[in-house]
Amino acid sequence: MSEPAAAVTPMMAQYLEIKRAHEGALLFYRMGDFYEMFFDDAVAAAEALDIALTKRGKHLGEDIPMCGVPVHAAEGYLLQLIRKGFRVAIAEQMEDPAEAKKRGSKSVVARDVVRLVTPGTLTEESLLDARRHNFLAAWCTVRDEGALAWVDISTGAFSVLACPPARLSRELARLSPREVLLAEETERDWAGVVSDSGASATPLARGAFDSEGGARRLCALFSVGSLDGFGAFSRAEIGAMAAVAEYLDLTQKGRMPLLRPPVQERPGGAMQIDAATRRSLELTAAMGGGRAGSLLGAIDRTVTAAGARLLERRLSAPSCELETVLARQAAVTHFVEDRAAGEAVRDRLRGAHDIDRALSRLALDRGGPRDMAAIRNTLAVAENLAGRLGGDLPEVLARAAEDLTGHDALHDLLDAALVAEPPLLVRDGGFIAAGHDVELDEARQLRDEGRSVIAGMQAKYAETAAVPGLKIKHNNVLGYFIETTATHAEKMMSPPLSETFIHRQTTAGQVRFTTVDLSELETRILNAGGRALELEKRLYSSLREAIIAEAARLSALARALAEIDLAAALADLARGEDWCRPHLSTGRAFRIVGGRHPVVEQALRKAGEPFIANDCDLGDSPIWLLTGPNMAGKSTFLRQNALIAILAQAGAWVPAAEAEIGLVSQVFSRVGAADDLARGRSTFMVEMVETAAILNQADDRALVILDEIGRGTATYDGLSIAWATLEHLNAVNRCRAIFATHYHEMAGLADRLDGVANATVAVKEWEGDVIFLHEVRRGTADRSYGVQVARLAGLPASVVERARVVLDALEQGEREGGGKRETLVDDLPLFSAAPPPQPAKSAPPEVEARLREVHPDGLTPREALELVYELEGAGARVREDPPRP
Template sequence: MPIDPAPPSRQNEPPPTRGQTNSKSIPMIAFFRRKFCLILATNGDQSVSKPDQSVTPMMAQFLAIKEEYPSALLFYRMGDFYELFFDDAVAAAQALDITLTKRGKHQGADIPMCGVPVHAAEGYLLNLIRKGFRVAVCEQLENPKEAKKRGAKSVVKRGVVRLVTPGTLTEDTLLQPRQSNFLATFVQVRNQSCLAWVDISTGDMRYSPCPPVRLGPELARLAPAEVLVAEGALDETLEIINEAGAAATELPQEVFDSTAGVEKICKAYGVGDLSGLGEFSRADVAAVSGLIEYLSTTQKGQLPLLRRPVCEARDDFVAIDAATRKNLELTQTLAGERSGSLLSVVDRSVTAAGARLLSRRITTPSQRLAAIEERASAVEFFCGQSGLRGAVRTALKQLPDVERALGRVALERSGPRDLLALGNGIAQAAQVHALLAEQELPPLLKNAADDLKGFEALSDELDRALVAEPPLLARDGGFVATGYSAELDEMTALRDEARSVIARMQADYAGQSEISSLKIKHNNVLGYFIETTATHSQRMMTAPLNDVFIHRQTTANAVRFTTVELGELETKILNAAGRATGLELEVFAGLCAQVLDHAAALQALAVSIAEIDVAAALSELAMAEGWVRPVLNDSRDFIIEQGRHPVVEAAIKAQAETVFVANDCQLTSTNDMIWLLTGPNMAGKSTFLRQNALIALLAQAGSFVPAARAEIGIVSQIFSRVGAADDLARGRSTFMVEMVETAAILNQADDRALVILDEIGRGTSTYDGLSIAWATLEHLHDVNRCRALFATHYHELTQLTAKLTHVDNATVTVREYQGDVVFLHEVKKGAADRSYGVQVAKLAGLPQSVLERAKVVLEALERGEREGHSKQKALIDDLPLFSAVAMSAPAPSAQSELEEVLNGVQPDSLSPKEALDLIYQLKSKLKT
């Protein structure tokens, strides 16, 4: 019987990492088509036929469930393990590096099997998701005792409760607490297109009109974990999705039906009319409803707690393409590490929600002046309140991740610790509110502070209900505090203190009957019973005691009785453990319901906590590093006094070796919109370029900036072409990559853009490179008319300042001392006279013979330029290859008189008098 095989890429090759697929995608089409009852199909050659009669009932159940999830690994729950069979087991064993074993036979062949413990499943899930797999989690839906009632060989009912994909993770152990985990979808409907995204762990849902040409930059901004596309659209988008590091999932066209999508959205948000949520184009409806349908399917109908979708207009934020984000190292370095990025330097937040918000601010700076000023005012408020800032940050440190805990409650995937986190979060938020309540707050902080109150009843209920250290899972029990439920306390006492309860009852009965030797005992036949001697039994069988004690058994030495109370107690004791667990689960469900009754307000609280944290964190940064509030306006000026590169400055401070040299930058619409920057390598040109782009970005993120003064006209786009790198996988040389990125800038930059360009044209011949750089500079000046910093080693370009009215020369100053170059790292107006390349090569450690030869060739080239020497052939004839300097090391020069004298001296044999005479002798030779 054929079994659903793994995709070809998994059969013969190592499992793909996130965002890398060896085939089109990890398709979900077959499953969705089954769901919509359209056709019964599988992907490629995947198929599962009905099991034959020889297969066991358990394996038949596995195969039937697997048939519905052909493209996912099936985690099949068996007791304390999730087990995988057939090709699922082979693929999982290879990916997880676990033992592949076997279980029984099927059609004469061994059935491959592997398994992972349920208690450690999350770690294995994360590993599989990162390697490109989807996992269908199949749980036992009934107690095995219930199955046995149907017959000894009955199989426990099982069903898939969740489909785990990269974009649908909610557990803390599977997520980075300080990063969002977006699930995105890109949809095109006729001439409209939309990108929508959601973080299922927080419920944040957004959408934005997105022309296909903008998909790459937008995915680079969002860094989603998974991107959904319609069947047939993957060929056009897979490369872009892979470049963004996301997993691609292909779904049937009907998932994105914009007509049916209206009803889906209204149902999900509980509204009667879509206009109550905002304005949506057909593409917007298709994208948002597609996300909702996918979430409903993967979560088995249990939607997360979604916030109302927010439309992000393109003009709301600064446009930054993927190459610029990479070059500026906003959230990770070129090596892919967070440490050393801009975010790592500026992030001083103390809550996970605050860190996620700050990351969004850095990756999505605003263009809206009012929003920027509101954020900057919040930062400035805390700058003037150091004591309050410290107290608020101390209180915020105690706050758990309310957003994600609330999300798990909504998905019925939470535990007692999530409820405790919410209770503690509410209590800590009240403390933050108390600290801010008496202050004259700017609007942003005032609105945020107002959202932190009003949860007293819920906080008291959670505090009263939960113990201080609850277990992870509700089914483990023991999380309800004593005194919260009288019935639960009774069941718990019976479960945990049955002996003491029986002892107290025995004492009561002994006193009532006045028989001190009366005992309550237990055996497997009678259960609990009261035993007394035959002598005392007559008293118990006469009035009034015979109304209480009921005779059960007479033995040779004793008589046994029971009571109605003892019988009820016995039943309670026997059922106490199960009943206690059931009561705790009822309490848990009730508390979850109360939390969800406050869901909207708790979401607002979580957002407000993040706002306060970011403002206080950026204030802490500004005060510690000497940053200032920038002045933003609607002009096109870019005036920075004593600007600094935040990352480089932090690295220098960590080394404590030197001081960062601050520099000015003045680009004005009335004078110089473009600076042509010259100077040697290693002098700091690239640092200067990047620092100004980062200052603009930080300013529009609402942060203070590393400068003595900053006046910035709103920037609409930031473009960076810095550094050299090839793209061999796409057949692009270093020069081709440079030209593609330059073309993107010249074709897109508007008059409010800020462009930084470094060494345009270096990857080709001198004259080709010079001509390209020349034409690029003219285009920026005449066509784009934007603000730009243009670094170059083509000194011929400095003459263009006489022709281009809004271009001025600037240079990074150096000093030459005894043949060596000293970098001053100071930028000033003017042009460099040369590049000092040979001196920099000397610093890099090139062999002395190469340096000497380079000097000779350089002098000849420069002399030829001065003399109008245009024929390179003549120059080569004048300088035959290596004629000036032999390839071997230079021959040593003749020894001087001083060297001859010193070579003949044996220092250890000199007496003090001889050493003094030697010094006089050497001194006399210096005079001669």
């Protein structure tokens, strides 16, 4: 955007200059109590925020579009813009308007961008989900190496991982970052992968990913001479971390957030779960979006925000290190066995605040007195909690308990300095407690007692002037003044009273005066108020520095509280839901007794229905071929076993009566069907892409659940693909798997392939209907019961009857013709000859008459049983001797 040849106003010239430096962002331009936007920014913002679009002045002969939002309500508008994919540059007034006027009447207040607000750099409480991380990630490639670094500036967590291109999608699915930094030359290649993860891609110059300059930048950031103390980082890892640091410096305008030293994740240290599997299993978000209906939503009983974030991290990346898993499991077991301790811990933790985020806001100077109070109150909770956690603790809890203590000096300082309920903003004042600072107390006394002095002075002047109605008032223009009616004003303006009362202003019906004493008192009172606020601001800065000096120990305390909260929450879950402690090993066992699906079980319980638990043992036969009709519960059975493995390696107890699990390195799920029209992929193509990923990546420690492979194409094509897939899993991948299918022809593979066993979901037929028992048993289903399920779904009776006719003909022809179903179609009766709809069957008249005589509430169990036999006998007689027409 360029200026016109003709002169523009100084203010608009300033706006255009700032805008040129931030072309990719909406510019919030501070004008007094409003942030204003102009030109295309105003048009876009007005539409996105649904606010009025107006105009202000002209540019190049055309009206300048304008809109604005109040400064005090800016956070709500920022949230809307960020959610809609905008970035916002905030330009603040850098000086007092009075200072600008000293340079001349046409001088413009100095303004500059103090912050660039982007999806990955949010810190404000109102802009964040307290129970979820807000990650900013950066991906870097150096020759054949790749690395992913990510940071949550609202908590200071900073991590890095070696990440070749093939793993990028999987890691982004695990982290769910809000924003991903890419080198400009690679953005086009990887923006689609980033977009699929739900993040926005932000290009940076290649220099931001430079490993040599980046190492120096990171050393300066963490005040160290070398990064070796944090880990042996590759060039790609250093480049990714350097890009994060560069971007934070750019967006925060040099005011860097408090970051913890980077943690280098070990490849293979966490269970690998790809994006398709996460969606299928609904680990942290349901298919429809949001927590409700997800595993995380079903099991989250944490009472702190930090504990909830830790639970999500553990579910998203279950550990593959046996020692780590057993240590976490032991912490949960401690609170399961000591219920009183667990409940006491949870009660105390309810008083804890999110000190990670409070600390981050204070470090960036976006905090306030309430953040300090949150830290003070949480330090008191930690001290109280440490007193409750005693005795012989498991390793995880013992380490956490150590970090709860040793904060007495900071707690005492904050407790003495802050009032019980401080205001939100520093500018509001009143947050420093009385008695903490002598100078502040004196200024406050003068400010507050000035009111009583004014009242005494008013009484004195009323007596001197003999005017009982005389008042001393105040406004922002005149300050303090004496006011009386015009009737009494004349004598006050005459000697000798005129020597005391000085006339200032006459209004309709009122005359205003001042005195020398009143002016002097006003000066002292006004100075005292300003002085008190200035002293509070100075004390706030001192407290902020004291808190930041303890940042490392406060971060350790926050992690300890989260760890304790998670262990106690998982223990409460295990007790409440009757879960068991799984036995984990380095072997290949996978034996589940009485396993349940935690989300489905909760839903059924709300509906007043029981959940049918099932066993699964992949020890002797690592692959189960599962058959059974739709709606029988195959998908639930598949998913529940994958979820049990994930929960176990997250350190939790599991929804089963018994569980023995050899560590699982990867979980793959191919359950359900959906197309991808945006990429031109049919349902079958999506199914094949996901199946290919499993066959190419699954190792012998993986757990694979597959449902209905090959159903999206022709019958024999699908059967052949499913057949070959099962053989590959058994012979090449050699993984543990549950393979659900409707192709009953595959049942014979159990006899031909070592390690494959048949299982089925049991059903029962009753008078043409199918009853789902939801029980998984060894063996095979004799058929799919598809027609019966269609009838339950509500298909017209004529269609169901026609389907039965076609099915019988096809099955008969297959038996007689060697399986060539296609040749039978020409022999079927025409569909136009389909039988007309049959009237609904009704009970025999004598049965209906007998039922009308029955009063169910008055029947004893024996009488009810006798009635059933009586009605069954009446029905049998009718069938043997049907009524004549």
